[in-house]
Amino acid sequence: xxxxxINFHIVIVLFLSYNLNAQLSGTIVDQNDQPIQDxxxxxxxxxxxxxxxxYGKFVDKSARANDSILLSILGYKKRTIIVESDVQESxxxxxxxxxxxxEQVNISEPVNENLQKIDTRMNPVQNSQxxxxxxxxxxxxxxxxxxxxEQIFLRGFDxxxxxxxxITVDNYLPVNMVSHAHGQGYADLHFVIPETVDKVEFxxxxxxxxxxxxATAGSVNFKLKDHLxxxxxxxxxxxxxxxxxxxxxxxxxxxxxxIYGAVEYIRSDGxxxxxxxxxKLNGLFKLRYKINYNSGLRFTSxxxxxxxxxxxxIPEREVKAGRISRFGAIxxxxxxxxxxxNLLIQYYNSGKAYxxxxxxxxxxxxxxxxxxxxxxxLKDPIHGDQIxxxxxxxxxxxxxxxxxxxxxxxxxxxxxxxxxxxxxNELSHTFLRTEVLKRKALGDVTENxxxxxxxxxxxxxxxxxxxxxxxxxxxxxxxEKLFNLNQISKHSEFIVSPKLNAxxxxxxxxxxxxxxxxxxxxxxxxxxxKDNNSGLLTRSFNSDLGVQTKPVSNILFHIGYWFIDLEDExxxxxxxxxxxxxxxxxxxxxxxxxxxxxxxxFSLFGDASYTIARSAIGSERENFIPLASKWTATAGLNxxxxxxxxxxIKLRYxxxxxxxxxxxxxxxxxxxVDVGVNYNVRNITISGVLDxxxxxxxxxxxxxxxxxxxxxxxxxxxxxxxxGNPMNFRLKLGINF
Numbered sequence: 110x111x112x113x114x115i116n117f118h119i120v121i122v123l124f125l126s127y128n129l130n131a132q133l134s135g136t137i138v139d140q141n142d143q144p145i146q147d148x149x150x151x152x153x154x155x156x157x158x159x160x161x162x163x164y165g166k167f168v169d170k171s172a173r174a175n176d177s178i179l180l181s182i183l184g185y186k187k188r189t190i191i192v193e194s195d196v197q198e199s200x201x202x203x204x205x206x207x208x209x210x211x212e213q214v215n216i217s218e219p220v221n222e223n224l225q226k227i228d229t230r231m232n233p234v235q236n237s238q239x240x241x242x243x244x245x246x247x248x249x250x251x252x253x254x255x256x257x258x259e260q261i262f263l264r265g266f267d268x269x270x271x272x273x274x275x276i277t278v279d280n281y282l283p284v285n286m287v288s289h290a291h292g293q294g295y296a297d298l299h300f301v302i303p304e305t306v307d308k309v310e311f312x313x314x315x316x317x318x319x320x321x322x323x324a325t326a327g328s329v330n331f332k333l334k335d336h337l338x339x340x341x342x343x344x345x346x347x348x349x350x351x352x353x354x355x356x357x358x359x360x361x362x363x364x365x366x367x368i369y370g371a372v373e374y375i376r377s378d379g380x381x382x383x384x385x386x387x388x389k390l391n392g393l394f395k396l397r398y399k400i401n402y403n404s405g406l407r408f409t410s411x412x413x414x415x416x417x418x419x420x421x422x423i424p425e426r427e428v429k430a431g432r433i434s435r436f437g438a439i440x441x442x443x444x445x446x447x448x449x450x451n452l453l454i455q456y457y458n459s460g461k462a463y464x465x466x467x468x469x470x471x472x473x474x475x476x477x478x479x480x481x482x483x484x485x486x487l488k489d490p491i492h493g494d495q496i497x498x499x500x501x502x503x504x505x506x507x508x509x510x511x512x513x514x515x516x517x518x519x520x521x522x523x524x525x526x527x528x529x530x531x532x533x534n535e536l537s538h539t540f541l542r543t544e545v546l547k548r549k550a551l552g553d554v555t556e557n558x559x560x561x562x563x564x565x566x567x568x569x570x571x572x573x574x575x576x577x578x579x580x581x582x583x584x585x586x587x588x589e590k591l592f593n594l595n596q597i598s599k600h601s602e603f604i605v606s607p608k609l610n611a612x613x614x615x616x617x618x619x620x621x622x623x624x625x626x627x628x629x630x631x632x633x634x635x636x637x638x639k640d641n642n643s644g645l646l647t648r649s650f651n652s653d654l655g656v657q658t659k660p661v662s663n664i665l666f667h668i669g670y671w672f673i674d675l676e677d678e679x680x681x682x683x684x685x686x687x688x689x690x691x692x693x694x695x696x697x698x699x700x701x702x703x704x705x706x707x708x709x710x711f712s713l714f715g716d717a718s719y720t721i722a723r724s725a726i727g728s729e730r731e732n733f734i735p736l737a738s739k740w741t742a743t744a745g746l747n748x749x750x751x752x753x754x755x756x757x758i759k760l761r762y763x764x765x766x767x768x769x770x771x772x773x774x775x776x777x778x779x780x781x782v783d784v785g786v787n788y789n790v791r792n793i794t795i796s797g798v799l800d801x802x803x804x805x806x807x808x809x810x811x812x813x814x815x816x817x818x819x820x821x822x823x824x825x826x827x828x829x830x831x832x833g834n835p836m837n838f839r840l841k842l843g844i845n846f
Contacts, residue, residue, distance in 0.1 A: 777807075
């Protein structure tokens with residue numbers, strides 16, 4: 110394996126020395142001399158097009174003297190240049206920022222890329238919860254005091270905290286945790302400071318081989334800013350003793366260096382009767398150094414710590430009887446403490462346009478301790494059923510990749526690995542957080558993922574074909590430490606995931622697409638201690654068929670049908686230290702949406718989805734998938750830069766869902782409206798946010814749960830819920846300098 114890696118890098122170094130003879134080549138930068146990626150360059154004579162790469166470089170081999178080249182990208186003014194000679198190299202082109210968005214959308218781009226570019230500019234992220242909500246059709250729920258990772262819903266999946274969605278930061282730093290104490294794929298994004306996010310990149314389904322484990326329902330990447338245009342300090346105050354302070358400071362900016370730091374602190378009691386005492390501290394340091402014109406280094410480090418109390422999920426029967434309010438608690442000693450420190454180092458060599466070599470390495474140190482009580486006094490009528498889930502983890506990994514163009518095609522090759530070392534992964538029965546009554550599970554986990562992938566994209570006039578192949582080898586080891594047994598279970602498994610995507614532009618206004626791919630998610634490695642022959646990897650098959658169109662210059666519309674087949678999966682239930690099979694499931698549905706601009710200052714957006722999610726086993730009356738959404742919708746109106754004033758009205762709707770397999774218990778839907786306003790005066794910004802503007806009573810998290818209260822002789826299964834926030838106003842003051 111070591112010799113293979115060395116040979117791989119030698120070949121890359123030799124390959125980079127090869128000189129590509131181009132007709133027209135150069136670099137596209139913004140007003141701050143920063144490279145602009147994905148600029149659309151259209152040759153008006155030949156009708157052919159190309160794009161700038163990740164470093165702003167481009168090549169147009171079809172260009173001839175006197176050709177007109179039209180450059181366009183969202184957020185910048187269009188520009189046309191005239192080719193001066195048949196061979197013209199090292200051209201530097203500056204683009205000027207512009208508020209116009211939809212006019213610059215190119216239908217030849219995939220619909221998810223168009224949406225993420227539009228939404229990042231139309232709906233900038235305001236807080237950490239909105240980081241994921243920018244994905245159309247994705248809903249989240251917080252049900253443990255603000256410090257726990259959000260529960261995620263997408264395409265008929267109750268993803269829990271990340272089992273079927275791949276989440277990364279800066280493409281290479283993984284957020285998901287394998288074999289986590291609370292659940293497989295646990296993805297806590299609270300270490301990300303929203304103001305440092307440059308753009309949110311997402312794709313539904315499993316159609317990108319660079320996204321491996323957990324990319325079943327989709328993937329999301331949060332790209333952080335490489336530099337700051339200005340430093341900023343902001344203070345935020347809310348109605349529920351919510352206080353937030355953020356500072357982003359530019360430390361150095363020159364042709365070779367970009368360095369900045371950021372700090373975020375939050376303190377909140379929440380809207381529950383028992384104060385949450387939620388506290389969070391974030392720190393970020395980011396450095397970019399240009400070694401020369403073609404190569405450079407990026408270094409990112411971050412720290413995060415959080416602690417809180419929670420009122421948990423409460424039984425519906427107690428609220429209806431009036432014994433507690435919607436914001437009361439049965440056990441208000443729930444909560445936890447967690448921390449995460451990250452390092453990410455990236456080296457790149459861009460060579461000629463489209464020829465890029467990258468080496469990325471990351472390290473994460475992580476700790477987690479969570480106290481929960483879902484069933485109250487069902488198992489222990491004296492002390493209660495409180496549990497503690499705890500772990501300490503180190504994650505280390507790297508990836509090397511090479512990409513280049515060959516005639517009408519583009520390709521990428523990559524190899525990498527990730528290792529998780531988890532010490533004392535624990536589940537214990539506790540009393541009031543302070544006393545351990547019984548340990549239910551305790552062990553060490555070592556999990557390795559070795560992978561490689563290849564992409565090949567071919568374009569010919571209006572047609573683009575993408576073929577991709579990924580291979581993954583997992584090796585896991587679990588050391589059982591309960592009762593000092595020190596038993597070791599080992600397992601390895603290999604999987605290959607091919608993808609095939611096609612895009613056809615009927616005209617400059619209409620594009621059809623069909624995407625197909627096999628994906629997978631890994632199951633918790635602790636299941637090996639229960640059954641050494643269990644399958645570690647669960648395969649899925651995904652397919653999307655749809656169309657996007659621009660009937661007029663200021664409207665983008667898309668509609669598509671999707672399908673996901675997920676084979677039998679074994680899930681480690683962290684709350685019980687047992688393994689359950691969820692069986693073979695099939696999900697399919699329709700999605701549609703639009704983006705529209707009205708004049709220079711108004712924009713509208715809307716997305717809706719309809720989903721059928723069923724188990725492939727069992728009778729028709731008992732094959733519902735719990736918490737799978739059927740109807741979802743989001744919509745909004747934005748007012749942008751109208752005499753220093755901006756505002757937004759956003760609506761999100763989640764329909765009723767089954768809480769259990771026979772739909773006898775209903776997880777109730779909701780419609781929530783949020784309002785935001787901004788006013789800029791020179792370098793000062795005053796913002797106001799009104800959450801739940803209509804002050805609706807709604808359930809944010811809901812589960813069908815078997816529980817027993819202390820005064821009850823028999824248990825009862827019914828709906829348990831965490832209430833959503835009531836109407837809440839937050840005021841923010843920001844200063845740029």
